[in-house]
Amino acid sequence: MAPECFSSKPVGRRSDIWSLGCTLIELASAQHPWHGIRDLYHLIQKLEQRELPDIPASLSATAQDFIKKCLVYEKENRWTAAQLLEHPFVKDAAQKKAADSTDVKEPASASLLPQKQ
Numbered sequence: 235m236a237p238e239c240f241s242s243k244p245v246g247r248r249s250d251i252w253s254l255g256c257t258l259i260e261l262a263s264a265q266h267p268w269h270g271i272r273d274l275y276h277l278i279q280k281l282e283q284r285e286l287p288d289i290p291a292s293l294s295a296t297a298q299d300f301i302k303k304c305l306v307y308e309k310e311n312r313w314t315a316a317q318l319l320e321h322p323f324v325k326d327a328a329q330k331k332a333a334d335s336t337d338v339k340e341p342a343s344a345s346l347l348p349q350k351q
Contacts, residue, residue, distance in 0.1 A: 237281045237307050248309040251318065255304025258297075262290045296323045 236252035238245055256267045263269075267287030271277045284307050289298050300323035306312040318324060 236309065237284075238309055240278050240281055243309075246309070247315065248312045251304050251312050251315065252309075254318075255301045256287065258301050258304070259287055259289060262293055262297075263288075294323075296321075296326070299323070 236245065236249035238249060259267045268277060268280055268285075271280065286302075286305050289301050293301070300318065300321050303313040303318065303321065313321075
């Protein structure tokens with residue numbers, strides 16, 4: 235949960251951006267952020283102290299930067315979804331995917347499907 239969820243401040247889409255950063259850490263590490271914390275009280279303490287979870291060092295610098303943009307404590311300074319879509323981590327992956335998809339051949343099984351007349 236985003237820090238503002240614990241401080242009775244309004245939440246919104248940028249709160250979801252915080253959650254995206256946490257989800258990416260979990261996907262990359264197979265552990266939840268602040269994996270040593272076992273109770274809500276200690277998690278809230280970490281958030282109040284403005285501690286960020288560890289970002290896996292195994293990620294590229296671009297991926298780490300993307301996550302850092304998600305995990306900004308002041309939600310007003312946290313990147314929006316539109317800004318994140320322009321981040322090189324997303325843009326480069328989208329461009330690579332587009333380039334790769336132009337090289338894809340029709341699968342052999344497609345010829346077994348009924349054809350529209």
